[in-house]
Amino acid sequence: MDYNRVFVSKVKRLIVVFTLFSVFLGFRTAAFAQADSVAAQGHEVSAPAAHDQAHGKEEKGFDITSFIFHHISDSHFFTIWGHGDHGLTLHLPVILWTDNGLVTFSSSAFQFDDAGKVVVEKNGQRFAIAHNKIYYANATADAHGSYVSHVTDEKGEEKVTNARPLDFSVTKNVFSMLLSIVVLVIIFTTVAAGYKKRAGKAPKGIQSFLEPIILFVRDDIARPNLGHKYAAFMPYLLSVFFFIWLNNMLGLVPFFPGGANVTGNIALTVVLAAATFLITTFKANKYYWGHILNPPVPWWLKPLMIPVEIFGMFTKPIALAIRLFANITAGHILVMSLLCLIFIFNSIAVAPASIFFAVFIGLIEFLVAFIQAFIFTILSALFIGMAVEEHH
DSSP states (O other), X not given: OOOOGGGSSHHHHHHHHHHHHTHHHHHXXXXXXXXXXXXXXXXXXXXXXXXXXXXXXOOOOOOHHHHHHHHHSOOSEEEEESSGGGSEEEEOEEEEEETTEEEEEEGGGGTTOOBSOOOEEETTXXXXXXXXXXXXXXXXXXXXXXXXXXXXXXXXXXXXXXXXXXXXXXXXXXXXXXXXXXXXXXXXXXXXXXXXXXXXXXXXXXXXXXXXXXXXXXXXXXXXXXXXXXXXXXXXHHHHHHHHHHHHHHHTOOSTTOOOOSTTOHHHHHHHHHHHHHHHHHHOOHHHHHHHHSOSSOGGGHHHHHHHHHHHHHHHHHHHHHHHHHHHHHHHHHHHHHHHHHHHHTOGXXXXXXXXXXXXXXXXXXXXXXXXXHHHHHHHHHHHHHHHOOOO
């Protein structure tokens, strides 16, 4: 595989990769600030009305928790511009498997409701949405106008008790995952065609950009951990690396088609970790299983060590899933929290410090997007390498 000499240095490779993606940061801060301003204006407009209706009751403050979790949670629509009916929204399809079979309709039928107050009737059934989840609606509304029933658990949290249909809807996260898959297929199909046409020649275009990254995964991740068996696992390692990296980068772009918190969704990270676990389990050789089921320790320690080794098989993928989920989600929450300081203190004087630290954390998040893809891939290669390693 030919490549330019400038990419021989590992440091130069990483500098080129980070520099080419730094353009995203310019859009990030401005778009987040604009989105927060729209939301803040909505709170400021509704607060006087609530004050007048309550005849002097205390005005409700800015709810930072609801605001942040609304932005990082999954949704059935993309807000492209504005807010609610006064903006431009891409509504995604709702696909449900119910007691009466398949039901499909647009998420616009819920009219931006998320409290179970809007009922959609389809195929002789009634549905309501609450906390981004779709439930079978009650026949009548409760005192608050909601068609879903709530109970309070021991922790004081409200939970919906209504039954749910099987939900196969295309949400923001699903849409972003499908989009990233299509983008990756197109890009790598183009790169593969370039290698066939230009066999033995220097790479050009997108091929010259991706080649040093592919070589980085091969030479710095796969070979050190998998040895001479690295080639068999390169397709998986490359797929995981670019899938996580692309979705991390899309999550840093707060406007369509970005903005979905895909890698901050524990369900996705669990599936990716499960894929590594299955490959490790089914590709493992007899020496790997011998170390787990018959560890090389004194016989009197074996009853203790065997359960520990078996437990360790599951803690590795669990650590993979939680690490990616926690780091990506924490970064988004921190940036949003810093921007919300302007509206919490209700003072423009806080804005310079708030935006400065938000940009600083955004730069760190930009690095974390690459680092987390790298860490997930290298740990996957390490776990697989431990399972296929030959006995010496």
